[in-house]
Amino acid sequence: MTDLNQTPVNPASLAPEVPGPLPRTGPAMISMRGVSKYYLADKPALRDVNVEIGSGEFVFIVGHSGSGKSTFIRLLLRELMPTQGQIIVAGQDLAKMKNWKVPYLRRNIGCVFQDFKLLPNKTGFENVAFALEVIGKSKHVIRTQVPEVLRLVGLEDKIDSYPDELSGGEQQRVSIARAFVNRPPLLLCDEPTGNLDPQTSLGIMKLLERINKTGTTVLVATHDRDMVDNMRRRVIALDSGRIVRDQDRGVYGYVD
Amino acid sequence: MSINIGYFASESLLNFRRNWVMSLGAVITIYLSLLLVGVFLATGVIVNSVVKSVENKVSIQIFLKDGVQTNDVDTLQQSLLADPLVGRVQYTSKDQALQKFKQDMKQSPEIIQQLEGNPLPASLDVTLKDPRQVETMVAKIKASPLFKKVADRPDNPEQSLKYGQQVVKKLFAFTQVVRWIEVAFVIMLAAVSLIFINNTIRLAIYARRKEIGIMRLVGASNWFIRTPFLLEGVMQALIGAAFAILTIALLEAAIVPRLGETLPFLPVNMTSTATAQIGLVLVLAGVFIGLLGSGFALRRYLKV
Numbered sequence: 001m002t003d004l005n006q007t008p009v010n011p012a013s014l015a016p017e018v019p020g021p022l023p024r025t026g027p028a029m030i031s032m033r034g035v036s037k038y039y040l041a042d043k044p045a046l047r048d049v050n051v052e053i054g055s056g057e058f059v060f061i062v063g064h065s066g067s068g069k070s071t072f073i074r075l076l077l078r079e080l081m082p083t084q085g086q087i088i089v090a091g092q093d094l095a096k097m098k099n100w101k102v103p104y105l106r107r108n109i110g111c112v113f114q115d116f117k118l119l120p121n122k123t124g125f126e127n128v129a130f131a132l133e134v135i136g137k138s139k140h141v142i143r144t145q146v147p148e149v150l151r152l153v154g155l156e157d158k159i160d161s162y163p164d165e166l167s168g169g170e171q172q173r174v175s176i177a178r179a180f181v182n183r184p185p186l187l188l189c190d191e192p193t194g195n196l197d198p199q200t201s202l203g204i205m206k207l208l209e210r211i212n213k214t215g216t217t218v219l220v221a222t223h224d225r226d227m228v229d230n231m232r233r234r235v236i237a238l239d240s241g242r243i244v245r246d247q248d249r250g251v252y253g254y255v256d
Numbered sequence: 257m258s259i260n261i262g263y264f265a266s267e268s269l270l271n272f273r274r275n276w277v278m279s280l281g282a283v284i285t286i287y288l289s290l291l292l293v294g295v296f297l298a299t300g301v302i303v304n305s306v307v308k309s310v311e312n313k314v315s316i317q318i319f320l321k322d323g324v325q326t327n328d329v330d331t332l333q334q335s336l337l338a339d340p341l342v343g344r345v346q347y348t349s350k351d352q353a354l355q356k357f358k359q360d361m362k363q364s365p366e367i368i369q370q371l372e373g374n375p376l377p378a379s380l381d382v383t384l385k386d387p388r389q390v391e392t393m394v395a396k397i398k399a400s401p402l403f404k405k406v407a408d409r410p411d412n413p414e415q416s417l418k419y420g421q422q423v424v425k426k427l428f429a430f431t432q433v434v435r436w437i438e439v440a441f442v443i444m445l446a447a448v449s450l451i452f453i454n455n456t457i458r459l460a461i462y463a464r465r466k467e468i469g470i471m472r473l474v475g476a477s478n479w480f481i482r483t484p485f486l487l488e489g490v491m492q493a494l495i496g497a498a499f500a501i502l503t504i505a506l507l508e509a510a511i512v513p514r515l516g517e518t519l520p521f522l523p524v525n526m527t528s529t530a531t532a533q534i535g536l537v538l539v540l541a542g543v544f545i546g547l548l549g550s551g552f553a554l555r556r557y558l559k560v
Contacts, residue, residue: 103478
């Protein structure tokens with residue numbers, strides 16, 4: 001497990017951004033082959049999805065509600081098992097993975113959600129520290145890493161505030177800090193800006209971009225058109241559970 | 257991964273403090289349930305001791321003819337002792353019988369004064385190993401030729417034997433019912449407390465399902481999530497059990513002596529061994545229920 005945490009920073013992604021082909025070096029972080037997921041027998045949530053996402057990429061998954069974005073994310077977390085197909089995340093075959101190993105998989109995947117999922121009775125610091133405590137990190141590690149990651153997300157002056165004392169954007173920053181404090185090689189975001197105004201959303205996206213530059217693979221499921229069009233990153237579009245488009249430097253691209 | 261015992265201890269203590277209303281609810285439920293079970297067990301012990309002592313008073317008295325041959329009495333005594341049903345045979349002489357009669361009738365000296373000589377017969381008191389076998393034994397004695405030889409009134413053997421014929425049957429029917437009721441109540445109470453405690457712990461865990469969800473999300477192992485809850489359950493159970501034992505001890509100290517005063521003819525007592533056993537049962541039951549309740553309640557939140 002630990003070798004994944006020490007994935008070397010991809011030098012290419014740290015370079016100043018220049019137009020040109022996006023860095024797609026490194027081995028595949030995510031590989032889906034022929035993946036289908038049926039909740040009901042007749043209507044699949046995902047249908048024959050084939051996709052490769054390399055280490056260090058920044059990828060948007062776009063589509064309407066019900067197009068399969070959340071299912072896609074939950075499959076990667078192994079909250080769900082695919083009905084058909086093979087999913088490999090960070091070199092591990094999820095279908096063959098034993099249940100007791102799932103927690104160790106999740107230590108390599110940071111997660112950010114639309115509703116933040118912060119604990120209301122813990123301060124910002126404690127919320128982030130919680131993620132380290134429960135995977136058995138020492139007090140020393142917690143004391144050094146938590147302030148560092150809170151500084152990274154720009155909340156160094158609010159570490160002792162409770163979630164209800166923070167704005168939506170600040171809460172999302174705490175939740176990103178929690179997802180990233182363990183330096184996972186993969187960060188999954190399910191509608192991270194769904195509850196936020198455009199200005200705040202932009203800040204969150206900049207933050208995700210900064211995290212991506214440290215070499216972390218970032219996957220963002222969203223239907224925030226402006227965001228996707230501004231960022232010009234790889235876009236995978238889903239419609240009724242099928243991948244209808246997969247392009248580098250893409251745009252949201254639906255006229256509706 | 258190193259298992260951090262300090263973390264578990266402080267985490268369960270912290271949860272206990274933060275969710276103290278829930279914890280208090282669980283403790284009170286466990287306390288009341290265990291108290292009920294404990295009080296019933298204690299009552300059972302007392303009733304049992306009373307029933308036993310009453311049962312043991314059932315003995316067969318054989319009245320002997322005046323001036324009977326000592327040999328014959330000895331032989332009868334020997335043959336009775338040889339019987340597997342018999343526990344003890346005690347000889348009471350005429351003088352001893354008179355002494356005892358005087359002792360019993362101390363309250364009314366006029367009766368004693370009216371006595372001329374000693375009208376009381378000597379007797380053999382036969383105590384049985386199992387008092388329930390009294391009817392069988394009586395039949396055996398009646399059939400014995402030696403008995404006919406030494407009996408006070410050989411023409412009418414019924415008069416020479418005393419064992420509280422009708423009372424015995426009713427007594428045994430009654431004590432049997434009492435025992436069954438006891439068992440049924442203890443089982444019912446145990447089931448009720450298990451359900452109650454399980455529910456309370458479920459509620460406590462439900463109140464914290466969000467926390468559990470996040471723990472799973474960031475990759476805490478299932479045992480890591482479970483341990484503080486189980487410790488908390490055990491802690492609640494132990495506190496509940498401690499209070500229950502304390503209450504039972506106090507009740508016992510307050511009630512048992514008074515019961516002995518009001519009912520001097522019944523040997524109401526509780527040995528300290530019995531009290532300790534009840535305490536042990538309560539602690540074990542509490543811990544078992546606490547662990548089982550938490551474990552079950554957690555299962556659905558730990559599905560991967």
